[in-house]
Amino acid sequence: MAIELKMPALSPTMEEGTIAKWLVKEGDEVSSGDILAEIETDKATMEFEAIDEGTVGKILVPEGAENVKVGTVIAVLAGEGEDVSEVEAPAETGDSKDEEADSTAKAEPKAEKSDDEQGSITPSKPKSEPKSDPAIPDGTNMATVTVREALRDAMAEEMRRDERVFVMGEEVAEYQGAYKVTQGLLDEFGPRRVIDTPITEYGFAGIGTGAAMGGLRPIVEFMTFNFAMQAIDHIVNSAAKTNYMSGGQMRCPVVFRGPNGAASRVGAQHSQNYGPWYASVPGLIVIAPYDSSDAKGLLKAAIRSEDPVVFLENELVYGRSFELPELDDHVLPIGKARIVREGSDVTIVSYSIGVGFALEAAEKLAEEGIDAEVIDLRTLRPLDRQTILESLAKTNRLVIAEEGWPTCSIASEVIAICMEEGFDHLDAPVLRVCNEDVPLPYAANLEKMALIDAPRIVEAAKKVCYV
Amino acid sequence: MARTAKTRKTPAKSKQQGPVDDPDFALHSLQEAFEKAKSYDASEDEMMEFYRQMLLIRRFEERAGQLYGLGLIGGFCHLYIGQEAVAIGLQSALDNDKDSVITGYRDHGHMLAYGIDPKVIMAELTGRQAGISKGKGGSMHMFSTEHKFYGGHGIVGAQVALGGGLALAHKYNEDGGLCLAYFGDGAANQGQVYETFNMASLWKLPIVFVIENNQYAMGTSTARSSAETEFYRRGTAFRIPGMDVNGMDVLEVRAAAEVAFRHVREGKGPVLMELNTYRYRGHSMSDPAKYRTREEVQDVREHKDPIEGLKKVLVENGKSEDDLKSIDKEIRRIVSEAADFAENSPEPEADELYTDVLVEEY
Numbered sequence: 116m117a118i119e120l121k122m123p124a125l126s127p128t129m130e131e132g133t134i135a136k137w138l139v140k141e142g143d144e145v146s147s148g149d150i151l152a153e154i155e156t157d158k159a160t161m162e163f164e165a166i167d168e169g170t171v172g173k174i175l176v177p178e179g180a181e182n183v184k185v186g187t188v189i190a191v192l193a194g195e196g197e198d199v200s201e202v203e204a205p206a207e208t209g210d211s212k213d214e215e216a217d218s219t220a221k222a223e224p225k226a227e228k229s230d231d232e233q234g235s236i237t238p239s240k241p242k243s244e245p246k247s248d249p250a251i252p253d254g255t256n257m258a259t260v261t262v263r264e265a266l267r268d269a270m271a272e273e274m275r276r277d278e279r280v281f282v283m284g285e286e287v288a289e290y291q292g293a294y295k296v297t298q299g300l301l302d303e304f305g306p307r308r309v310i311d312t313p314i315t316e317y318g319f320a321g322i323g324t325g326a327a328m329g330g331l332r333p334i335v336e337f338m339t340f341n342f343a344m345q346a347i348d349h350i351v352n353s354a355a356k357t358n359y360m361s362g363g364q365m366r367c368p369v370v371f372r373g374p375n376g377a378a379s380r381v382g383a384q385h386s387q388n389y390g391p392w393y394a395s396v397p398g399l400i401v402i403a404p405y406d407s408s409d410a411k412g413l414l415k416a417a418i419r420s421e422d423p424v425v426f427l428e429n430e431l432v433y434g435r436s437f438e439l440p441e442l443d444d445h446v447l448p449i450g451k452a453r454i455v456r457e458g459s460d461v462t463i464v465s466y467s468i469g470v471g472f473a474l475e476a477a478e479k480l481a482e483e484g485i486d487a488e489v490i491d492l493r494t495l496r497p498l499d500r501q502t503i504l505e506s507l508a509k510t511n512r513l514v515i516a517e518e519g520w521p522t523c524s525i526a527s528e529v530i531a532i533c534m535e536e537g538f539d540h541l542d543a544p545v546l547r548v549c550n551e552d553v554p555l556p557y558a559a560n561l562e563k564m565a566l567i568d569a570p571r572i573v574e575a576a577k578k579v580c581y582v
Numbered sequence: 583m584a585r586t587a588k589t590r591k592t593p594a595k596s597k598q599q600g601p602v603d604d605p606d607f608a609l610h611s612l613q614e615a616f617e618k619a620k621s622y623d624a625s626e627d628e629m630m631e632f633y634r635q636m637l638l639i640r641r642f643e644e645r646a647g648q649l650y651g652l653g654l655i656g657g658f659c660h661l662y663i664g665q666e667a668v669a670i671g672l673q674s675a676l677d678n679d680k681d682s683v684i685t686g687y688r689d690h691g692h693m694l695a696y697g698i699d700p701k702v703i704m705a706e707l708t709g710r711q712a713g714i715s716k717g718k719g720g721s722m723h724m725f726s727t728e729h730k731f732y733g734g735h736g737i738v739g740a741q742v743a744l745g746g747g748l749a750l751a752h753k754y755n756e757d758g759g760l761c762l763a764y765f766g767d768g769a770a771n772q773g774q775v776y777e778t779f780n781m782a783s784l785w786k787l788p789i790v791f792v793i794e795n796n797q798y799a800m801g802t803s804t805a806r807s808s809a810e811t812e813f814y815r816r817g818t819a820f821r822i823p824g825m826d827v828n829g830m831d832v833l834e835v836r837a838a839a840e841v842a843f844r845h846v847r848e849g850k851g852p853v854l855m856e857l858n859t860y861r862y863r864g865h866s867m868s869d870p871a872k873y874r875t876r877e878e879v880q881d882v883r884e885h886k887d888p889i890e891g892l893k894k895v896l897v898e899n900g901k902s903e904d905d906l907k908s909i910d911k912e913i914r915r916i917v918s919e920a921a922d923f924a925e926n927s928p929e930p931e932a933d934e935l936y937t938d939v940l941v942e943e944y
Contacts, residue, residue, distance in 0.1 A: 123651030126868040147644060148862070148883065150876070159870035166644045186652065238932040243943040281754070307754065313784070318743050318777025325747020328732055329682065331754055333747075352737050353744055360723035361733070362716030363938035397939050421941035450944030497944050 118167050118192040122176075123154060124185045125161045132156045133181045134189065143171045145192070152189075169194050245499050246448035248412075256441045263433040265407035266296050266372075269414035270334060272444075274304055277332060280418055283310040283323055284336030284373075293338045294374060294433055320346030320371070324353045324423075327369035332418060337373035340389045340427060346371075347392075354423035355398030370417045372426035375403070376468060376518050377566055379431065383554035388519030390466070393425040394495040394528070400449055401495040403427040405470035407437040409493055412447030420449065427495075429468045452499035454506070458488035461512040461576045464503060464529055466492040469516045469567065476516070476572035485580055495525055503529060504537045511542040512579040516572045521549035543579040548572050612823045612853060613814075615841045622671075622836035629896060632674065632832045634909055636666040636889050639691045641910075641917045642700055643863075646690065646707055650867045654925060655707045658736075659721045662691035664862040667888035668794050669695040671835025672762060672857075675843055680759030682730040682752070684745040686769060687722035688794075688861075689734045696729045700916060704924035712927040716934055730759075739772030741765060742791065746778040749789035749852075760788040760846045768799025770813055779820040779852070786851035790842050791817070793856045794829065800865040801873040814856035822854045829857030830886040833895070860886070 122132065135153040139145060145165045152163040169192040176189040183189065260268075274280045281304075286293045288301040288311040301309040312319040316337065323335035337343040343350065350371055357365045377386035393401045400422050404410045410428070417424040439445070455470060456477050465473040470491045477487040488506050492499065507513050513533055515526040526547035533545045551565040624632065643661040650659050662669070665688075673683065673695040685692050693703050698714070706713030707721050714724050724734040732748060735741040745763025752759040769775060770793050782789050793813045797804055804811045814824030823845070827838040835857065842853040860882045864871050893906060 121652065123648075124653050159868065160872070161864075161869075162871065162876070164644075164647075166648050238935050240936055245944065313777075313780060315777040315780065317774045318746070318781060321740060321743020321774055321778065322747040322750055322781060325684075325732075325744035326750045326754070327747070328744060329748040329751030331751050348737060348740065349743065353735070353740055357723075357725075357733065358941060359938045360715060360719040361725040361727075361938075362714070362718050363941075364715070364725050364727045365732070366941060400940070400944070448944070494944070 117172060118169060118194060119188045120151065120163075120190040120192060122183050122185050122187045122189050123161070123163055125154065125156055125159055129156055129185060131182045131184050134176055134178055134183060135160065137174060137178045139171050141171050141174055145169060145171060165192070167192060167194070245451040245497075245501065247451065248447055248453070251440045251442070257438040258441050259436050260407045260411075260439040261434055261436050262407050262410045262428070263294070263296055265411035265439055266414055266428065267298055267300070269411045269418070270297070271300060271303065273415055273418040274300070274308060277418075279330065280332040280334065281308040281310065282334045282336060283312055283319060285312055285314055285338050287311060287336050292336075294430060296428075296433070297336065316342050316345040317349065320349040321353065323369055323371075324349045324367060327354070327367045327423070328357065328365055332368050334370045334372060334418060337371065339378075339385060339430070340373055340375040341385050341387055343371065343373070343389070350393070350399070350423070350425065351396050355396050358422075359398060366421055367423045368421050370414075370424045370426055372414070372417075373428060374430040374433070375427035376429050377431075377550075377555055377562075380557060380559065380562060382557045386555040388427075388467075388517070388550075389425075390427055390495050390517075390519060391524045391528075393427075394498070394525060395523075396496075398423070399496060400424040401427065402449065402493065403467040403495055404493055405432065405467055405491050406435075407439045408445070409447060409453070409491070411439060412445045413449065413493060415444075415446045416449050419446070424449075427467065432468055432471070435471075447493075450494045450497045450499060452502040453491045453493055454488060454502070455491045456487070456489040458486040458510065460486040460510055461514065461580055462488045462490060462503075462506040462510045463514050463516060463572060463576060464490045464492060464506075465516040466495060466525065467518065469518045472518075472567060472569045472572055473516050475569035476576065479569060479573050480576055483577075483582070485576060485582065487576060492525070498525075498528065498532070500532050500536065503532060504540075507533055507537045508540045511540055512576075513541075513545045514548060514572060514575045514579055515545065516548045516567055516575075517550075518567050519550055520552055521547055522552060524549060543581065546575040546579055548575045609818055609821065609823050612841050612845055613825050616825055616827070616838050620834055620837055621831075622833045622840065624833060624836070626899065628674070629892065629899070630901075630909075632670050632836075633889070633892050633896060633906070634913065635670045635695060636832065636892065637910060637913050638700070638916065639663075639666045639669070639694050640889060641913050642694060642704070642920065643690060645917050645921050646704065647863065647867065649704075649708065649921060649924070655721070656709065657720055658687065659707065659867045660688040660865065661861070661863045661867070662688055664882065664887075665794060665796060665829065665859045666691060667832035667835050667892075668764075668792070668829045668857045668859055671829075671832045672792065672839045675836055675839035676762065677759070678729065680752075680757055682732055682748045682759060682761045683764075684732040684741045684748060684761065685734065685764035686738065686741055686766060687734070687736050688766070689722065689724055692764065693724055693726065693731060696726065696731055698726055698729060698731075700920035701923040704920040705927055708924040709929065710924060710927045711930040711934070712923070716938075717930045718934065718938065739765060739769040739775050742769065742772075742775045743778045745789055745791075746782050746787060749782065749787035750785070752788050753785070758847070760790060760843065762790050762792060764792045764794055766799065767793060767795040767797065767804050767808065767813060768802070770816060771799070771807060776820070779817055779822055779854075782852040783817075783820040783822050786849060788846050788849070789852045790846055791822070791852060791854045793854070794859055795856055796859050796861040798861070798865065798873065801869070803873065812856070814854055817852070817854035822852050825853065825855045827855055827857050829859035830882075830888045830891065832888055832892055
């Protein structure tokens with residue numbers, strides 16, 4: 116059967132081109148891989164190769180022809196045992212039916228059609244209800260524990276529970292952790308499961324991600340999330356996207372954890388909140404707890420999750436003590452915010468170290484007769500819109516306090532949610548209280564000016580209450 | 583433990599001992615072992631299978647190029663034509679029950695080398711529901727966890743660190759497996775490759791690093807991009823032994839794989855193999871190919887083609903042209919069926935837009 120050679124596309128956007136040169140003539144024998152012609156567009160030249168063996172029957176579009184549409188039959192090849200002289204142009208041999216079939220098939224994946232189709236079957240985004248925290252049984256003893264200890268205990272418990280869980284990072288083993296979060300783990304679990312890495316964030320983030328793909332459950336500690344900038348490619352491109360790109364085949368149950376946000380007087384390169392960065396990436400879970408109970412319960416949940424988790428801690432909070440229920444297995448739901456203080460006049464939404472400032476602000480507001488509700492988001496992705504909106508429906512006023520830059524922040528996102536889904540409940544514009552929009556300065560006075568604090572939250576809350 | 587620093591210029595005074603005691607010997611010992619028996623002694627069946635598999639990759643890729651030209655395949659499409667002996671020679675030496683493989687975006691050949699159904703690979707290229715990634719990955723993002731093939735990665739060099747992680751998992755689980763991590767001469771200049779070399783050697787991870795040196799990083803020749811173009815030497819600073827292999831001869835590739843894999847399986851840590859090969863086609867389908875001459879490509883095709891090379895050996899061993907022709911015919915049929923399937927199977931359901939983002943519900 117004669118084989119039709121069609122004008123090829125050099126790129127998905129090419130619609131037509133020029134046949135710059137024919138390198139074969141009618142009657143030539145060709146085999147696969149032989150170059151038949153040179154095709155040109157304004158951008159590039161491509162050699163057009165034979166895919167099949169045969170004899171060039173007819174050249175239908177001559178050298179130099181311009182604006183030849185992609186898919187046009189430009190030559191006909193006679194197959195083995197066929198007589199070249201009998202090979203006709205497709206229109207005369209009745210092969211045009213094939214041509215039509217081909218062009219239909221070709222048109223099929225084009226965007227216009229699928230757009231139309233999608234107009235009628237717009238897929239609905241699956242909705243899931245965030246789960247509530249499990250009830251703490253009556254009589255449970257409440258221990259006072261630092262956030263640092265809570266995080267360590269979460270890792271130790273999960274390592275005892277699941278042999279696949281291990282920790283890797285800089286100074287996590289023999290040094291006992293740069294911020295002592297992994298203290299004691301080497302002694303209990305040994306160097307196989309508590310692995311000191313060289314200072315090589317991109318490399319070990321990739322190795323951790325690959326180990327998760329290979330079936331382990333790595334906890335990758337970054338000494339601070341500032342250094343994870345070197346590794347962000349693996350967090351975003353390798354860990355977050357692979358399950359989707361593989362149609363659900365690949366799993367990547369890795370936890371990236373470490374301190375995030377401003378510490379104290381460490382300057383601009385060591386003081387940044389990456390919450391909004393990671394929270395913008397589909398495929399990631401982003402958790403940023405404040406107190407010991409949430410730190411422990413959510414880190415345990417993160418380690419058990421089948422999905423990649425970015426777990427943002429805060430150096431200034433590591434040493435703070437909070438009550439923690441003494442339970443055998445204290446695991447909290449990912450994706451659920453917590454009302455840490457109930458109130459009726461205004462809602463203050465925050466997360467991580469901001470929650471401390473928000474609570475301090477709420478106390479001050481109470482002295483002035485304003486009853487503030489404080490919500491700790493705890494998980495930044497997926498964000499618990501429901502808790503925010505329910506609180507807004509109750510108080511009709513909302514402020515968000517975030518230790519981070521204001522532009523493209525979690526604060527911006529919460530404002531967008533309130534606008535889109537809570538507009539009818541708003542009695543005042545939502546205000547954000549964020550760090551100043553500058554790299555963090557070193558000087559003590561300037562640093563203080565740049566970071567959020569309780570008085571600024573109080574001021575914003577009063578503003579939305581029109582007091 | 584202090585290791586005496588030595589350079590090639592000041593070789594160890596070997597104190598009447600053999601090269602085994604020379605700490606630098608480790609870096610070239612594998613090459614020496616390989617030089618002693620450079621061609622794998624394949625049975626006739628094995629050779630026929632190599633031939634069949636290489637031809638399948640060649641014909642599959644030619645067809646993919648054709649479908650791209652017809653607009654059925656979109657985006658980026660990197661063809662493996664010319665490099666077939668690398669994937670076949672190496673992967674035929676794996677223990678598929680234990681070992682894992684990871685590669686970059688030029689991944690169709692590595693999938694076919696596993697015997698994965700060409701239909702689901704071609705259907706992925708055309709973005710259909712029946713594709714191996716449900717049409718959501720495309721040419722560069724294909725995986726088969728069933729075969730321990732971990733992709734298919736689009737960020738140049740990322741697969742090297744990820745491969746290090748797969749190797750860490752083999753060691754952690756003591757499963758006896760190794761990871762074969764492929765990357766190109768272009769990726770070989772990425773920093774994370776050396777970060778991984780360091781940790782892999784430090785921790786003696788069971789990994790074989792394979793540089794498929796096809797001479798061009800996109801349009802930049804190795805001479806224009808690389809201070810050291812003898813890529814097998816690039817592990818030296820990390821004490822990783824290197825091997826310099828002709829990637830256009832499947833029997834040589836297989837022989838080298840035997841030496842390298844044995845070393846890794848003995849727990850001696852990583853090996854770096856440089857497979858010298860050549861891609862006949864452009865970097866991707868939209869490559870204008872202005873950076874090399876047609877004569878250069880034609881010369882490799884005529885004198886070094888891996889399929890023609892093996893065909894010659896088969897004919898010398900008594901195979902008839904007809905035997906080989908019938909294989910070719912059979913492969914053309916398989917590839918045609920794959921192309922028809924890929925062209926005619928439906929696009930993903932609209933609901934697939936939201937599936938597989940996360941595994942769990944929160």
